[in-house]
Amino acid sequence: MIRIITATLLVLHGCHIQAAVVLLYHHVSESTPYITSISPAQFEAHLDHLVDNDFNVIPLHDMVARIRADESLPDKSIAISFDDAYISIYKQAYPRLKQRGLPFTIFVATDLVNTDSRHYLSWDQLREMSANGATIANHTKAHPHLLRRLPNESRRAWRRRVRSEILDVQEQLQQELGYVLPLFAYPYGEYSDELHTLVSKLDLIGFGQQSGAIGIDSMATALPRFPLAGDYTDMESFRTKVMTLPLSIRVMSEDPLLRRDELRPVLAIRFTNGGPPPAKITCYGPGGELTQSIDSHNVMHFSPIADLPVGRSRYNCTMPSASGERFHWYSHPWIRKRDDGSWPPEP
Numbered sequence: 001m002i003r004i005i006t007a008t009l010l011v012l013h014g015c016h017i018q019a020a021v022v023l024l025y026h027h028v029s030e031s032t033p034y035i036t037s038i039s040p041a042q043f044e045a046h047l048d049h050l051v052d053n054d055f056n057v058i059p060l061h062d063m064v065a066r067i068r069a070d071e072s073l074p075d076k077s078i079a080i081s082f083d084d085a086y087i088s089i090y091k092q093a094y095p096r097l098k099q100r101g102l103p104f105t106i107f108v109a110t111d112l113v114n115t116d117s118r119h120y121l122s123w124d125q126l127r128e129m130s131a132n133g134a135t136i137a138n139h140t141k142a143h144p145h146l147l148r149r150l151p152n153e154s155r156r157a158w159r160r161r162v163r164s165e166i167l168d169v170q171e172q173l174q175q176e177l178g179y180v181l182p183l184f185a186y187p188y189g190e191y192s193d194e195l196h197t198l199v200s201k202l203d204l205i206g207f208g209q210q211s212g213a214i215g216i217d218s219m220a221t222a223l224p225r226f227p228l229a230g231d232y233t234d235m236e237s238f239r240t241k242v243m244t245l246p247l248s249i250r251v252m253s254e255d256p257l258l259r260r261d262e263l264r265p266v267l268a269i270r271f272t273n274g275g276p277p278p279a280k281i282t283c284y285g286p287g288g289e290l291t292q293s294i295d296s297h298n299v300m301h302f303s304p305i306a307d308l309p310v311g312r313s314r315y316n317c318t319m320p321s322a323s324g325e326r327f328h329w330y331s332h333p334w335i336r337k338r339d340d341g342s343w344p345p346e347p
Contacts, residue, residue, distance in 0.1 A: 018070070019245045020063050020077040020214050022207070024225040026084060028092040035230045040092045042233050049235065050078060051100055055242065059135060060105040061181050064205050064223070067216055078242060080104040081207070081225060083139055083185055085112040085121045090129065098132050107139035107185035107207070110169050123176050130177055137183040138173065138204070140165040147190050147257060147335065148343050162198060183207070189227075190312065190335055192257035196221035210314055210331035215246030224331060245321055247330040256333045260341050263307040267315055267332055270299045283317040290315060308336050310344050 023046075027037035038046075050057055053076075060079040067073065080097070082089050085108040097104050106129070112120040126136050140146070144165065149158045166184060174180045182204050186195070189209025199206045199221045212224035226241045258265060267283065267290070283290040287306035294300050302315065315332045337343055 018067060018073055018216050020058075020067065020073055020079065021242055021244060022060065022063070022079045022081055022214065022223070022225040023242070024209060024227045025080070025082050025089075025093065026229055027086050027088050029086075029088040032086070032088065038229055038233045040096075043093060044096055045235060046228070046233075046238055047096055047100055047102065049238065050102070050242065057102045059103040060137075061135060061183060063214075064183070064220075067214060067218075068220065070216060076243070081185070082106045083209075084109055084143065085139075087119055087121060090121055090125045094129055094132075094134070097134075101133070103133045103135070105135045105137055105183070107137050107183070108169075108173075109139045109141065109143035109187070110172050111142045127177060135181060135183075136173060136177055137181045137185070138166060138169045139185045140187055141168055143187045145190060145343070145346070146187060146195055147192055159198060162195070163202070166199070166202060166204070188312070189333065190256075191222055191333075192335070193255040208333060210333045211241070211316060212329045212331045213244045213246040218246060240327060241329075243326045244329040245326055247317065247319065247328045254332070256335050258308070258334055258336045260337065260339065262336075264304050265308070265334060267302040267317075268299050269302070269317075270297070281317060281319040283315050285315040286313050308334055310336050310338050 025038060025043070027033070028040055028043045029037055030039050055076045055078045056074045057078045057080060058073075060081055063073070063077060063079045080102065081104065082093065085106070089106060093104075106121075106126070108121065108126065113123060113126065116122070126134075130136055142165065146162055146165065149155075150161070153161070170180050184199055184202075184204040185207045186209075191199075191206065191208060196206055196219070204221070205223065206221035207223045207225055209227050210222075210224050211226050214223050218224070228238070281300070283292075283302040285304045286308055287304055290302040290304055292300060292302055302317070304315075313334050313336070315334070317330045317332075319328045320326075321328060
């Protein structure tokens with residue numbers, strides 16, 4: 001079965017665009033898993049590029065508040081974030097950020113902090129960083145796959161458990177640090193319609209791990225960030241990512257969690273001027289470039305050429321800006337269970 005996901009893309013040419021980019025790091029180390037790590041030298045190169053090229057690095061909570069209030073942001077606005085609670089943030093990233101006076105946000109899974117393990121941050125280290133440019137925010141207690149229900153767990157029990165995973169962290173952050181922010185990062189970047197509705201009811205802003213820039217029309221419970229680790233840390237692609245602009249999306253139907261019979265979901269988009277869409281928008285997904293079609297209402301349909309794999313995948317859509325010097329970027333995440341409806345093994 002093919003499901004059509006319908007959205008509206010807002011493209012503003014020749015006028016002010018309110019946009020910002022959030023960067024996401026995990027380990028800053030050469031001895032941790034490659035797929036979630038950036039070397040200290042490469043991380044330093046990223047920071048030097050931001051400073052040397054007059055990027056405006058601002059606190060994440062300020063960025064979000066100003067965009068939601070429809071206040072102007074300076075061009076080339078950037079926020080820096082880290083997920084989990086790895087010790088390399090304190091040992092490698094923090095000194096480099098502090099030296100340059102750059103603010104940053106750490107989304108912590110508090111059970112990791114509470115282990116007193118040498119591999120994870122301590123509350124004293126978090127307090128020190130918080131006093132020197134960092135803000136600390138919520139990444140759940142135990143870093144679970146929030147979408148996965150426990151054996152024989154009802155939907156109501158699942159909701160209670162997820163609320164506890166989130167609210168218990170808000171309470172502990174207040175106790176340990178003296179403040180709490182309405183910011184939340186989904187473990188593994190996994191969310192569904194039901195989950196981000198729950199996050200919205202908790203009055204939190206949600207961040208995923210799908211790429212793209214943030215704009216005024218971005219979904220507040222599923223904001224994008226550019227993951228920078230492994231093969232995705234080179235300077236050429238970094239220069240492109242930090243200059244991206246949003247393809248502002250008003251989503252009409254968008255559950256990333258696919259049903260068992262949904263193997264090739266179709267992304268359908270319409271440009272708000274109502275006219276023919278530009279020819280230069282391109283989308284990629286599993287298997288390569290997505291096929292395009294346009295219906296009589298100027299709606300573009302993007303279809304994959306192969307079934308989506310089990311687990312997490314994305315469609316990435318880009319389009320040159322009016323000047324041709326930057327790119328508008330939108331990423332749509334998908335999560336597929338096994339054919340029998342079961343989840344794949346934990347990573």
